[in-house]
Amino acid sequence: MPELQQIFNQFIESKPIFANRSILSLSFTPITIPHRENEIEGLGRILAPALKGGKPSNVFVYGKTGTGKTLVSKYVTEELEKASKTTNQKLKTVYINCKLRHSADTEYRLLAYIIKELGGDVPFTGLPTDKIFSTFYEFVERESQCLILIIDEIDSLIKKTGDGVLYSLTRMNQDLKKSKICIIGITNDLSFIETLDPRVRSSLNEEEIVFSPYNAFQLQEILRQRANIAFPNSSMEAGVIEKCSGLAAQEHGDARRALDLLRVAAEIAERRGEPVIKISNVDEAQEKIDTDRVTEAVKMQPRQSQAVLNSLMEASAGKKDVETGDVFEKYTNFCSIHHIKPLTHRRISDLIAELELFGIISSKVVSKGRYGRTRVISLSINDEIKVKVQTILKESFG
DNA sequence: AGTCCACAGGAAGGGCAGGCGA
DNA sequence: TCGCCTGCCCTTCCTGTGGACT
Helix, strand or coil: CHHHHHHHHHHHHCCCCCCCHHHHCCCCCCCCCCCCHHHHHHHHHHHHHHHHCCCCCCEEEEECCCCCHHHHHHHHHHHHHHHHCCCCCCEEEEEEECCCCCCCCCHHHHHHHHHHHCCCCCCCCCCCHHHHHHHHHHHHHCCCCEEEEEEECHHHHHHHHCCHHHHHHHHHHHHCCCCEEEEEEEECCCCHHHHCCHHHHHHHCCEEEEECCCCHHHHHHHHHHHHHHHCCCCEECCCHHHHHHHHHHHCCCCHHHHHHHHHHHHHHHHHCCCCEECHHHHHHHHHHHHHHHHHHHHHHCCHHHHHHHHHHHHHCCCCCCEEHHHHHHHHHHHHHHHCCCCCCHHHHHHHHHHHHHCCCEEEEEEECHHHCEEEEEEECCCHHHHHHHHHHHHHHHC
16 A cells, blocks of 8 residues: 555654643643642641641532643642652542542442552452441551542442442541551532531541642743743644634633544644644644543443434434424334334433433433423534434444 | 323332352 | 342332313
8 A cells, every 4th residue: 555655754753843742631740730839838737747647628629621620739739649658647548530430430449449549459349348347447457558549430430330439438537557547539610518417528638639620821921931841842823822722722621622622633733744733723632632532431431321422413403403302203203113122212312311411412401381391402512513422333234 | 270181209018139158 | 158238220119290171
């Protein structure tokens, strides 16, 4: 295939834009975190007692997506672990993201995950709850230590499992003889604390730190700092950083979004063998990120959800929005054509609500008086993405 | 003021699969 | 192998809801 060789040669000959790709990735922890000095100091002060064998207060960290909550929490605990090496106090941090499927979406999995991180080995299902709690207790008490649990997206854990597990974890401190457990709960849902049982609320919310969104200027500085390391030799068209940070600032000052925009824009330019990142690459990046987010979400859906989405798209063809009843009717038809066992109305209602979580649709419950109450659903994707989604669904159902 | 529609959404429980210990 | 425990997906049953209609 001469064309392919041409592509490879072009790639080899082109000067790479990235000197270090990982700098712009989400998992990268920078040496300095600009504009979060107060939060770092605050969290540091709260956790410092761990260095002298005390039990730090439990903390709640609030803030919108991409405001540096996770980054700061990880950074402060890493620094704390470093500092603990000079004292004789043993310190262990476990980071758990409750949004990740199958890592901590149930009480059992949360504990199993922590035990694994502490060096234990428990099956991911099968043991009775009291057994997993006693194993957890054993591992924590194995040596005198302070265990810091960073529970990211803690609201999603509570929504799925209730607050019982948090109650048990906070209560455990009373039974532990040698060790201590400190919980850092991270959430972007500011109203979340109100939904907790008062006992859990008071023991968990001993301290709280609120992360305010970055403004466009602060985002620019963050991007510049990273861009200088990520592509020191490549030039950017004037205004690229400003454009990335401006777009991200519109979306509640999300630094993650800003970094993504810059990274994807650079990738687009690099792939084309262009030596300079252009402003137009940022626009393309914006579109690509949106498309990828939706198409990945659609591909990930189980078959029944895909069938629901397909029916929803059929029902909404030529219409602005549709109702649950319309979708269900199309869905039952679809199932009989494709020989799929149809689920009940109740279940479909839940699946539609799940699709909304992925940002594929948006819906609102409305009352039409005598004509009942229903959910009015509209697709929240543009025509171009719609076509791509339809292709994916077509491939999936043949 | 009362009725009624077409659902929303909570609660309970069934059935299944994965895993453990005897 | 069997009984037991778990999570997960799903059904069934139920109550609640808001506004148009009577």
